[in-house]
Structure formats: C-alpha cells, structure tokens
Amino acid sequence: MRVSLFITCLVDQLWPSVGASAVEVLRRAGCEVVFDERQTCCGQPAFNTGYRNEARRLARRFIEIFEDGGADAIVSPSGSCTAMVHHFHELFGDDEAWCKRAEALAARTYEFGAFLVNVLGVDDVGASFKGPVTWHDACHGLRDLGVREEPRRLLRNVRGAEFVELPNADACCGFGGTFSVKYPEISVAILDNKIDAIEKAGVRAVVSGDASCLMQINGRLTRNNSSVRAMHLAELLASHE
Amino acid sequence: MQHPTSETFDRNAREALEDVQLRGALRNLATTFGERRKLAILTVEDWEGLRERARASKDETLAHLDKYLKAFAENAERAGAQIHWASDGAEACRVVLDLIRERGATRVVKSKSMATEEIHLNAALEAEGLAPVETDLGEWIIQLAHETPSHIVVPAIHKSKRQIAELFAEKVGVPPTDDVAVLTGAARRILRQSFAEAEVGISGVNFGVAETGTILILENEGNARLTTSLPRTHIAVMGIEKVIPRLEDLDMFLKLLPRSGTGQQLTAYQSLITGTKRRAEDEGPEELHIVLMDNGRSRMLAHPVTRQSLACIRCGACLNACPVYQQVGGHAYGSVYPGPIGAVITPQLSGLRTNAQLPYASSLCGACREVCPVKIDIPELLLHLRAEVTEGTAAGTADQRGPVKSRPLERLAFKLYARAWASPTLYLWGARVARVLQRLVVRDGRIGRVGGLMAKLAPPLAAWTEWRDAPPLAPRTFREQWREEHKG
Numbered sequence: 001m002r003v004s005l006f007i008t009c010l011v012d013q014l015w016p017s018v019g020a021s022a023v024e025v026l027r028r029a030g031c032e033v034v035f036d037e038r039q040t041c042c043g044q045p046a047f048n049t050g051y052r053n054e055a056r057r058l059a060r061r062f063i064e065i066f067e068d069g070g071a072d073a074i075v076s077p078s079g080s081c082t083a084m085v086h087h088f089h090e091l092f093g094d095d096e097a098w099c100k101r102a103e104a105l106a107a108r109t110y111e112f113g114a115f116l117v118n119v120l121g122v123d124d125v126g127a128s129f130k131g132p133v134t135w136h137d138a139c140h141g142l143r144d145l146g147v148r149e150e151p152r153r154l155l156r157n158v159r160g161a162e163f164v165e166l167p168n169a170d171a172c173c174g175f176g177g178t179f180s181v182k183y184p185e186i187s188v189a190i191l192d193n194k195i196d197a198i199e200k201a202g203v204r205a206v207v208s209g210d211a212s213c214l215m216q217i218n219g220r221l222t223r224n225n226s227s228v229r230a231m232h233l234a235e236l237l238a239s240h241e
Numbered sequence: 242m243q244h245p246t247s248e249t250f251d252r253n254a255r256e257a258l259e260d261v262q263l264r265g266a267l268r269n270l271a272t273t274f275g276e277r278r279k280l281a282i283l284t285v286e287d288w289e290g291l292r293e294r295a296r297a298s299k300d301e302t303l304a305h306l307d308k309y310l311k312a313f314a315e316n317a318e319r320a321g322a323q324i325h326w327a328s329d330g331a332e333a334c335r336v337v338l339d340l341i342r343e344r345g346a347t348r349v350v351k352s353k354s355m356a357t358e359e360i361h362l363n364a365a366l367e368a369e370g371l372a373p374v375e376t377d378l379g380e381w382i383i384q385l386a387h388e389t390p391s392h393i394v395v396p397a398i399h400k401s402k403r404q405i406a407e408l409f410a411e412k413v414g415v416p417p418t419d420d421v422a423v424l425t426g427a428a429r430r431i432l433r434q435s436f437a438e439a440e441v442g443i444s445g446v447n448f449g450v451a452e453t454g455t456i457l458i459l460e461n462e463g464n465a466r467l468t469t470s471l472p473r474t475h476i477a478v479m480g481i482e483k484v485i486p487r488l489e490d491l492d493m494f495l496k497l498l499p500r501s502g503t504g505q506q507l508t509a510y511q512s513l514i515t516g517t518k519r520r521a522e523d524e525g526p527e528e529l530h531i532v533l534m535d536n537g538r539s540r541m542l543a544h545p546v547t548r549q550s551l552a553c554i555r556c557g558a559c560l561n562a563c564p565v566y567q568q569v570g571g572h573a574y575g576s577v578y579p580g581p582i583g584a585v586i587t588p589q590l591s592g593l594r595t596n597a598q599l600p601y602a603s604s605l606c607g608a609c610r611e612v613c614p615v616k617i618d619i620p621e622l623l624l625h626l627r628a629e630v631t632e633g634t635a636a637g638t639a640d641q642r643g644p645v646k647s648r649p650l651e652r653l654a655f656k657l658y659a660r661a662w663a664s665p666t667l668y669l670w671g672a673r674v675a676r677v678l679q680r681l682v683v684r685d686g687r688i689g690r691v692g693g694l695m696a697k698l699a700p701p702l703a704a705w706t707e708w709r710d711a712p713p714l715a716p717r718t719f720r721e722q723w724r725e726e727h728k729g
Contacts (some may be wrong), residue, residue, distance in 0.1 A: 007719050009662070013672055014712045016719035035723050040662040046655050048605060050627030054659035061663055090621075143607035172564045176604025181701040183602065185255050188708040189568040190604065219709030222687060 001120065003031045004071035006085075006109070008078045009041045010211040011232075018211065021238035022077045022112055029122045038065050044084040047091070048177045056091045059102070063088065067105050073119060074109040077234050079141020079210045082111040086144065111141055113209050113233050117150040124157035129239045131204030133158070133231075134166040136194065136217065138210035142170055151209060151233055158236060166206070167197050175216040188220070195220050198228055205229040207236050244389050247575035247587065250598040257569040262401050267567050270398050274561040277504020278612070284506060285496055295493050296616040299552035302486055303542060309451040309484045310533065316454030320516020322529040330360030333534045337362060337443065337476055338369055340530055344474055346440035350432075352458070352465035353377035354445025355393055355555055356478045356534060358577040359590070362443070373443065374435040376464035378428055385412045391571030393578065394502050394557035399570050432464065442468035442526070446479035447554070448494060449531075452487045455515040456531065459498065459508045466510050475514075475526040481538050482551040494554060497614035502556035537590045546625050550585050552615040559609035559619060565602055574599065581609035585622045593629060600626035669718070676714045683713045 003026055011018045023033050043058030062085070066074050076082045086109070088102035116122045135155060141147040148170075155163045174180065174190030181187075194217060198206050206221075206228060208214055218230035245253040257263055282288045302309050314324045325340075327333035341349060349366065351357065351373050363384070366373050375384040379397035383390055385408055390396030397405070402419055409415040415427040444465055448457040456477055458465045469475045485494065499505040518525040542548055560566045560580030571579035576587040576596070584603060588596040600623045609619040631652065661667040682688045682695060682702070688711035696703035705711050717725075 012719045013714050016715050016717065016722055019719035020722065035720070035727075037720055037724065038665050040665060040668045043659075046659060048624065048627070049651070049655065050600075050624070050629070050631035051652070051655040051659070052628045052632070054655050057659050057663055139604070139606040139608075143611060172604050172606035172608065174564065174604055176606070178701075179601065179604045181704040183251065183254060183565075184704040184707060185258050186565055186568050186602075187604070189258055190564045191709075193564075215712060216709065219705070219711060222710045223689075223708065 001031045001073065002071045003033050003115075004066060004069045004074045005033055005035045006039065006042075006066070006074050006076035006081065007035070008076055008081045008211065010215070011077055014215070015211060015232065018077055018232040018234050021232070022075075022234035025116070025125050025127075025234055025237045026075065028125055029116060029120050031120070034069065034071060036065055036069055042081045042084040044081060045177055047084065047087070052091060059088045059091050060098070063098075063101050063105050066109075067101060072108070073115065074105070075112055075115045076109065077112045077209070077211070077232060079111045079138045079145055079147060080212060082109055083140040083144035085109045111145055111147055111209060113151040113154055114141075114145065114147045116237075117153055123150075123153040125154070125237050127157075127237045127239050128159040128241050129161040129205070129236055130241045131160070132162040132164050132202065133205045133207055133236065134164045134198065134201050134203045135169055136166065136173060136198075136206055136208040136213060137170040138208050138213045139172050141209050147209065151207070154233065154237060155207065158239075160241065161236075164201050164203055166201055168193070171197075173213045173216045175212050177212070180216060187216070191216055191220050195224070195226075199226065203228060205231045205236065207231050207233055209233045245572055245575045247596045247599050250573060250575060250602055253573035253575060254569040254602075257573045262404075263399050263570050264568070266399055266401060267570050270392075270395070271561060271567045274502075274504055274558075278501060278558065278561070279504075281500035281504045281506055285500070291493055291496060292614055292616050295497055295614060296552060298485065298490055298493070299615050300549075302484060303482070303548060303551055306481065306484070306539075306542060309486055310481055312451040313449050313454055313484050314531075314533065316452065317449075317456075317516060317529075317531055318454070320454050321518075322454065322516045322531050325530060325532045327532055327534045327536070330534070330536045333360050333478060333532050333536065334362055334365035336532050337478070338366060338371075340474070340476055341366070341371065341441050342369075344440070346474065347371060348435075348438050349373040349441045349443060350435050350439040350468050350472065351375050351380070352442070352444045352460065352468040353380050353396070354443070354478055355390075355577065356445050356480050357443065358390055359480075360478075360534070360536060362478070374432070374439075376432050376435065376468055377460070378425065378462060378464075381428060381432065382408065385409075389572065389577055391579065392557060392560055393555050393580070393582075399572065436464075436467045436471050439468075439472040441474045441476060442470075442472040443476045443478065444469050446477050446483050446531070447498070448491060449479055449484045450486075450488050450491065451484050453515055455488065455513050457491060458512045458514070459495075459510070460512075461505075461509040463510055466512055469512060469514060470525050473526055474528045474530070476530045476532065477514075478532045478534060481533055481535055482542075482553075498554050498556045501558040501612060501614040502561075541586075541589050547585070547589060547622055549617050550582070550589065550622055552617055553582050553586070554615060556614055558612040558614065562608040562612045564604060564606060564608065574602070581619045581623075582617070585617075585619055585626065588626055593626065597630050600630060669720070672714060672718055676716070679713055686713065687711070688713060 043055040047055035086106045089099045092098040174187040214230045325336045375381045382397040391399040406417045410417040446456045447459045566580040584599040691706045
C-alpha cells in the first residue's frame, strides 16, 4: 500500500515529530510512505472564516498535487484537515469537473487512526507507554468523519498504558480555528471544562488526533504547570517506553 | 429597558462569563437536559430513521409551502377559524391589536409563543395601553423582570430560585421563600385570576396541519390550555413555516420534539384545536383567529442554502448542546432566538449587517447538527453566513442594500496567506523568517503571555497567550527534515 502523507501545516511547522511518528507507524504497518514536497495547506482557515475564494485557490492546488501522486491513499494526522478535503466539493458549486475531482480525491483521503484500523485492518502497532491515558474526540474527526471507535481500539492495545474514558470526551475543546482568538474568553471557558475533566481523570497523557485541539489543550496545561501531557495519536503509537 | 444587542456579542459574552450564578444555571441546563435527552431517545426504535423522515417531510412541505398553506387556511376556515395573513411583524401586531380593539376587549392573556416574542407583540400592545399577561411561568417571570427570554423553550432558565423569589416579593407581594412549591402556588393563584377575567387569549402554534386546518400546541403547565379555552376570543400567531401536511405526521414530530428539547417522551398537554366549537352550548372560545405570519420567512425560503433553517421545530436541543451557549447563555446573543439556530436565523430575519458577529459565535463543533431532530446542518449554514459577511453579499438576509462592514486587516491577512501558501518556496521562507522573529517571544521553549508592543502588532497572539501558552515553531519543519533524510 502506497501512502502519500498529507502532513498539514500545523504538524509541519509546530510538531514535525508527529509527522515523523506517523511515517514510522505507517511503515511498521507495512506501507510505503511518500511525501510530496509541493504541498502546503488545505485552506481550512480561510474556508472557516468565510474567505471562500482564498480557500478555493488552495483547494485547487491541493487537488492538483495529490490526485496523481500515484498513491493508493492520502493519509493525514488531522481529522479537521481530512474533513476539509471531504468538503472541497462545496467550494466548486456548479463546476462539475472540479467537483468530480474533489470527490474522487476525498474518497481516498483518510484520517491517520481511521486509516490504520479501517483500511489496513491494524489495531495493534506494537506500541508501549507507561501510565494511564485518555482520549479527546476532536470535533471534525468525530462528527464529520465518524472517527470514534478506531482510536480507542488503537489506544487499548498500547502495552502498559491503561486507557481511561474521559467524561464528555466528545465535548469541544473550544479551539474552533479563529474562534479561539476572536472570542478567547469563551474559547478558554469551554477549554477549562475539558481541562477539569482531564485533571480529574488522573492520566499521564491526553491523546487526540488533531494538532489544533492539542495546541489548545496543551497551551492551557502548560500555562497551569500541569503534569499531564498532551500527545498526538501518532506520537503515542510510535512510543516504545 | 435596554437589552443587549448582538452587535456587542463579544462584550455581552465577557459579562456573562463573569456571572457566576448564570454559569451555574447553564451548567445545570446542559447536564440535566443533555442526560435526559440521551435517555429519552433510547425509548425510540430507529431514532435516526425518524430524524430522516421528519427532515424529508419538512423539505417536501417547504418545497410546496404555498400549496400547504392554502390547504391549511381553507380547512381551518371551513372549521370556523378566521385566517389573517401578515407579511411582517408590524402587520401581525396591527392585526392582533385591531382584533382586540374591535371587540372592545382590554384583558388579554398569553401563552408562550416565540413568534410573538420575535415581533415584540407585548411591547406593541403595551404601547396602545393594553397589559397582556404572560401565563407560562417562565414567560411571566421575565415579563415581571422586564427581560427578554434567554432560551427558546425555558425562557427564565438564567434565573435562580433566589432571584425569582426576590422578583415575586418585589412585584407581586409574595413573601420571600426558597420553596418552589410556594412560589409556583403563588404564581398559579395570581394567574388564575387573569385567566378568569381574560377576554382574549393569544397563543403560538407548534404545528399547523394542512389536511385538517388543526393547530397543535404543546405545553407542560396547562396555561396554554386555559389561554385558548377560557377567553371568548383566541388569537393564534403562527409562522408560515409551521405547517405540516397531514395529521399522521404529528406522530413523528411529537416523538422528536419533546425528547430533543427537554428529554420528555411527551409534554403534559397536547392541544389540537380545529376551528371553533361545533355547537353554541359547547365550551370554548366563540372565535378563533389564526395570524399566518411571514416576517422574512418567504425570503429565507427562496435561498437554496439557508432554506433548511425553516425546518426548525423550535425544540431548543441545539442550545442545550452548544458549548458556546452553555458558557454565555441566551441574552449575550441579543436576540429572542439565541444559540446555534439563533445565530443562523437572526441574521436572516433581522439582517446580517447588525448581526454580523453571530455566525462567528461558534467553534463549529457540530454538536447542534448532531442533536437537531430535523437534521439542520447548522455548521454549514454558519459557514455560509460567514462567507456572506466577508464577501459582503448578504443575499437571502434582510439587508436590502450595501455590503456588511468589511474587515480590511483580516481580509488582507487571508489574501496574503493564500498567495504565500500557494507557493512552496514562499511557504518555506515564511517559516524561516517566522522562526527568527519568534525569538522575540519564545522563552523556555514556549510562548507565554505576550504584551506591550508585540501584542499591538499581533493581536491574535496576544488573545491566545493571555490564557494559553503558544507552541514555538519547530527548529526545522517536517519537510526540511524529510528532505535531509531523503537526499541522494
């Protein structure tokens, strides 16, 4: 299985180790991983803030780069960016040609955890991690892509890590893209509900599939000098403690 | 009394977040209604199928709204009701006022109706010297307090028992007490008197059945039953989108609405009113007037994307599920329709120009879409409205001319982002430059609170770091690492 990595701008610039971990795990699961260096961004920030022309420009570029990379699947360590690809067709209105291309590409674009479990049929990647962990359902991954059971199955098979279900795991972390800085007080109020639940769960790490949620959650955890780590699913699955 | 408007949503929200009592009330609402809803939907076999069918029914009705409205009006008239058409809120208020005046009536009772809140009917009647009495307990409470409802279904949810007790003590002389039974007993006694004296009863309509001309009213308290049966004249104000095709369609809507809104399998009362009494000696009003109100709905209907917001059955589930509503409550939205559905329909009813913040008052989490009994895709509608804000088109909303105020700096930022990130070279060089610049703010491997000049130059960074650390850009991007590792 040939996988083309859709790294996402957040992972590329802020947490490249998540990208490296994702590549390692995919290879361990038997995939050949390629990386097209022309990729930049899926355009989600523009789309979500209402700048559709800008989003369309980036979407076209994305489609052109990825549609004939010769890969069987495009895999991304981000539920929201994967969901954006699945929404590309909304940017093309009556343009049937572009809509078809967008839909064809979306059909083989997967979120990382869902890809491992649903496409590769793998739910144990031989990872090990010491200590209890919990999972935060990122909104787009959960509600747009239906990713819920897959990461939980993967986490339950991590040796040494006791999986604890977080109360209201599917409650939003409050990020919401530009919402986090347009309405920061509300964003943080929503976040603090999540932080309370995480602290009460007594875990060593909170894991999620979306770097944006992790940025929001981790930002508050470190500001609070918490002992809890926020980790990406790929990082945890690449771990060999 | 000055009510907060949606133009100051950001300030309203900040004030709401400081209100400890409000936040406690909202936390209760979210937990209680959320849990009850989850349990209630388990009592329906194939909940998802039910939602699909209800949405399909709404879509079909909206696609032929004129036909169904015509049938509703004809059948209602055949049963003895009188139909009035009001193109907007002002006309609807005038129709109601004229009906009251023509009958020489002065004593008016009301049951809960969001449509009448939408058009500020009470204010219009009070301006003409009338004193309509709200009889739904929550509506009566906010009427006494001179406030607007903060929730579509439970209008006084923002008030604590203590606040209500103090209100009753001040306004109607009930000795202060925390005992809910005593408070509701006092309300019942006082409102009973209003019912007994009332000459006109004004209600809303939950569903209007085209097949029979029947109006259905749902409630738990019994006040709507009294409002619509004791007075001589009953006036029902109905948004035109409330019509459904057949009596049997009520089965699915009655399964969906109470479970979604309050977690009840059914409300305590469902009143089906078809025209007027058949025989003079029967009990009930002499006259039934149904005011079919447009007030922007046919304009919303014309727009292919936002049309689905007319499927709303006003259950309130989206408010209960919304993380933003849960934190700031309804008054912050500055509209009688708050929360997710409010953020979508308020700009359409009252214009995007004065409600331009509302589509952005959301983290787009999608919880609303998940709980909506008729599967309205609220996040899609919010994104659509955001595009209208930035493009200044405002199509399908109440703005007749001129674009919404643009945000030049934000617009410029996104244009630059799209241009730069359409080029891998610019993208990479942008990262390199940013990595150098960030040395100004990175300490101990993270970006802490950014203030001073830096905050002025980069307001989003200041807004983020006020409460949260920001991660620094990594020393090398993933692609730079990959390139290194795959050289040669």
